[in-house]
Amino acid sequence: MPMFPPLVRPEALREALGDNRLRIFDASVFLVREVEGGPYQIQSGRARYEEAHLPGAGFADIPGELSGPDARFPFTVPSAEHFAAAIGKLGVGGQHHVVAYAQESPMWATRLWWLLRYFGHDDASVLDGGLAAWSASGGGVEHGSCEYPAATFVPRPRPELLASLADVKAVLDGAPSRLVNALPEPAFRGEGPGSYSRPGRIPGSVNVPWSRLVDETTSYFRPPAQLALAFSGAGVGQDEPVIAYCGGGISATVDLFALFLSGRPDARLYDGSLTEWSADQSLPLVTG
Numbered sequence: 001m002p003m004f005p006p007l008v009r010p011e012a013l014r015e016a017l018g019d020n021r022l023r024i025f026d027a028s029v030f031l032v033r034e035v036e037g038g039p040y041q042i043q044s045g046r047a048r049y050e051e052a053h054l055p056g057a058g059f060a061d062i063p064g065e066l067s068g069p070d071a072r073f074p075f076t077v078p079s080a081e082h083f084a085a086a087i088g089k090l091g092v093g094g095q096h097h098v099v100a101y102a103q104e105s106p107m108w109a110t111r112l113w114w115l116l117r118y119f120g121h122d123d124a125s126v127l128d129g130g131l132a133a134w135s136a137s138g139g140g141v142e143h144g145s146c147e148y149p150a151a152t153f154v155p156r157p158r159p160e161l162l163a164s165l166a167d168v169k170a171v172l173d174g175a176p177s178r179l180v181n182a183l184p185e186p187a188f189r190g191e192g193p194g195s196y197s198r199p200g201r202i203p204g205s206v207n208v209p210w211s212r213l214v215d216e217t218t219s220y221f222r223p224p225a226q227l228a229l230a231f232s233g234a235g236v237g238q239d240e241p242v243i244a245y246c247g248g249g250i251s252a253t254v255d256l257f258a259l260f261l262s263g264r265p266d267a268r269l270y271d272g273s274l275t276e277w278s279a280d281q282s283l284p285l286v287t288g
Contacts, residue, residue: 003097006113007221007261008125010137013099017055023096023148024057026131027108029250033195040195042074048103052141054127054134058090058148060100060112062250065089073275075111075248077162080155083119091148094121101127101134106214106221110253114269120156126257129219163243163268165276172203172284177241177268179205180231182252190287195247197278200285202245206234210246210254221261228262245270245277 003021004012016022028045042063049059060066065086068076078086092098098116100109109126116124127134135141163177171177181201186192188207190199201207212230214221221227236242242259246252249271259267277283 002123002125004099004125006125006257007128008099009128010134010139013054013127013134014137014139021095021097022056023090023092023098024054024127025060025090025098025100025112026053026057026103027060027062027100027112028103029062029108030104033193045103045108050145051143052131053143053146054101054131055140055142056146057101057142058146060090062108062111066112066115073248073272075250075271077115077118077249077271080119080157083115084153084155087116087119088151088153091151092116092121092153093151094154096151097123097125099125099127101130103131105251106130106219106257107210107251107254110257111250114161114253114256118158118161118269119153120158121153126221128221132219160266161268163270165270165272167268168202168243168245168270168277169283171243177243178236179270180234180236180242180244180252180255180267181205181207182210182244182246182255183207183274184209184211187247190285196274198281198285200278200287202274202277203284203286205245205286206236208234208236208255210251213254213258221258224262227258231259231262231264242267243270244268245273247273248275249273 026049030043031040033040068078100112102108113124181188244252244255
């Protein structure tokens with residue numbers, strides 16, 4: 001039995017501190033962009049992790065150790081062998097329950113949750129509200145860095161959770177899937193400073209911005225019924241296959257996590273997202 005449900009509140013996590021099965025990770029990354037637009041600069045959250053982190057928590061390097069080292073684009077899902085070695089080095093084995101959190105946006109915690117799930121590890125949760133909620137609830141923090149003893153992780157990939165470029169092209173040709181764009185509305189419309197090769201969205205996409213799925217004051221995820229309504233209100237059918245995407249496969253995992261919480265565990269991630277799609281001048285994008 002998992003120690004926690006997929007979404008765990010700070011109070012429940014605090015009661016479990018010290019359990020040998022528990023593995024807590026700060027997965028924070030910061031994306032820094034010039035005001036006039038252009039590609040993001042990827043900034044590790046490690047320095048801020050060392051300033052303050054949950055008791056005993058390790059640091060999970062999403063863009064480095066937990067992404068494909070030779071991939072064309074940042075944040076690419078690594079091979080099973082690479083992921084197993086990296087997550088095992090962090091101390092995660094089949095007997096452990098992982099709780100991921102972030103210092104700001106939950107997308108980094110949901111990315112780690114999704115990676116674990118993709119590679120067959122279901123005993124994983126996201127800390128609701130992240131570090132801010134932990135502190136607001138009275139949780140203490142530590143400084144410096146912590147490491148868990150290395151463990152053996154056996155990957156069991158679930159390829160049905162990942163959509164390729166070819167899969168998305170097939171949707172444009174009539175394959176039955178709904179494309180869900182998790183970016184903010186202006187980016188969905190192709191407005192404002194861009195971060196990718198070209199502005200816009202993949203034709204036929206609907207917009208469910210990840211930020212709508214969390215409370216803007218507390219950063220807690222909204223109740224499952226409200227999450228389901230966010231997708232149905234955007235035109236996503238209850239039984240309709242879903243492929244979620246964003247800019248680089250990160251914020252789309254917030255949508256995938258919300259779908260999971262609302263009873264839709266089958267949705268897929270287009271990992272390359274707009275970083276890959278917009279780089280190919282032959283592929284269509286829609287603005288407005």
